[in-house]
Structures are given as structure tokens and as C-alpha cells.
Amino acid sequence: MKIRLVNNGVFTPIDDIDVTLTPPEQGFYWIDADAEDLIVLQPLFKMHDLAVEDCLSDEEQRPKLEIYEGHYFIVINSIRFDDEEIFLRALNIFLGKHYIITVTKQKISELRTVKPILWEQEVNEADRMLYLLTDLVVDNYFNVSDRIEAKIESLEEEVLMNAKKTHLNEIISLRSEILWLKKALGPQKEVLLLLYRKDLRLIDENLQKYFQDIYENAVKVSETFETFRDLMSNLRESYQSSIANRANEIMRIFTAVTTIFMPLTFITGFYGMNFDSIPFLHDKHGSLYASGFMIVLGLFMLYWFRKKDWL
Known part of the structure; x- marks a missing residue:
């Protein structure tokens, strides 16, 4: 568990967790914790049992926004594309007036990339960090969609040039992942819409309007994956035609x-x-x-x- 006081984008390490219970004169506290740290954090910040249970659960969590007394519990899914496989990793966020607690089970790149942005923009509010962190998560979907598009183009070229049986397995696997991602994006869009439209007293009214841009980006990503699904259907038909043409040639x-x-x-x-x-x-x-x-x-x-x- 890492505790930092963020004041105008400058990080100051904090050793005593009890200090975070009192609002600082300036800035906010960012507590970057693992699931095991909730044993200490839950009684201090009065986290609801259901929220803690979601953080500890091994099952895939649905993105959500839950409002509790004194804080919000937000779950959003970070995306990662490694070794031709796509992973969704839950980013659990507890947002208070003077603190933000991020709880993860695996490493999430957005938590690392948000640090220089906080410093550059001299961020001084916890809700502002929530906005920047959410924006990074959604932007990363665009990066993954670009890689998927490149994968589809490469696969299409290979199929048209020399279709093989292994290509069919790749097409089916990639199509399944695209459908899975599109399904996962539905609840994520709902959360972003709530962050934009719902009356949330812990998020500044002027800042809340900016969540509309993140929501619109999430809609664009969802539409992109819908296009990918159609492309994969066309690619499967191209594979079948290529195999049939090859058989006819033989x-x-x-x-x-x-x-x-x-x-x-x-x-x-x-x-x-x-x-x-x-x-x-x-x-x-x-x-x-x-x-x-x-x-x-x-x-x-x-x-x-x-x-x-x-x-």
C-alpha cells in the first residue's frame, strides 16, 4: 500500500495511514492499495461490506457506480492486449471528498501513466484525478482497437494470399474476443453516463460535464467493435471462399x-x-x-x- 499527498501535482509520501482521515490543508490523499490492504482500510474509511466483497472476489466484476455515505465506489475495467490475448482488469476506486483509493489485484498501466499527468496539470482535487484516470482507461481502448484492426488487416491479407486451417481458428478466436469486449463495454458506458448525468456531490459540477467527452469516446469504441464484428464475419466468408477456390484450382x-x-x-x-x-x-x-x-x-x-x- 502506497499513501501519497497530492498537492498541485506534487507527491509527498505518507507513512501514517491515520493522517489520511483528516482532510489536508491543500490537495488530497491518494492511497494505492492491494486487495489485502482492505482489512486495514475498511474500518478506517467505513467501506461497505458489499464493496469490499467485490474487490476481493475472484469473479469478473461488472462496471458499476455505488453511492455510500461519505464516498463512492466505482468499478471500471482496464483493457490490456498481451501476446495476442485481450484481458480486462478491474480497477476499483473509492472516491471521497479529500481522498481517492485505488484497489487492484494486477498491475494496471493507467495508474502509472496518470502520475506525470497529475504533475503536469497540477491536480489538486481527488475528483479531478478520477476524471483523468477514467479518461486514460477509455483512451487505452482506442489503442487496443488499433491493434485489433491491424490484426484483422494482416489476417485478411494472409487469408486472401494463402488460406490455411490455422487461419480459421484465429478468426473464430478473435471474433469471440471482439464480441466479449463489446458485451463488456455496455456496463462501462452506463457507468460513464452516470458520472456525467447523475447528481454527484463529491464531483465538481463543472468537472462533471467533462465526463460527457469520455462517455462519447466509449460509444465510439463500442461502435468500432461492432464494425470489427462485421469485418470478422466477412473475413470468415473470405476464408471459406478462398478454401473453395483453392479446392477448385486443385x-x-x-x-x-x-x-x-x-x-x-x-x-x-x-x-x-x-x-x-x-x-x-x-x-x-x-x-x-x-x-x-x-x-x-x-x-x-x-x-x-x-x-x-x-x-
């Missing part, structure tokens, strides 16, 4: 090869008959004549098929 080659060998098979069968009056049968160069004729005939048919663009 069958065309096999048919051409079979057609070329049909007259050659007839000639070998003709000379294999049990008759004594077959041309060149007793000629010492007969086998060379027959072989040469078959080679010339095969090459001629191959040339003819190429000229007709059948091969």
Missing part, C-alpha cells in the same frame, strides 16, 4: 493431368493388345517412336491447355 489441375494421360493410356493399352500386326511392333526402334509420340502428344496437350488458360 481439381482443375487434377482434371487436366487426367485428360493429358487419357490418350497416353490409350496408346499404351493399344500396344499392350495381343495382336501381331500392330505398327512398329517388331521395329527395333518401335519403343522409341511410341515413347517419343506420347511425349510430343503430352507436351502438345499441355501447351494447348495453357493457351486456353485452363491451367
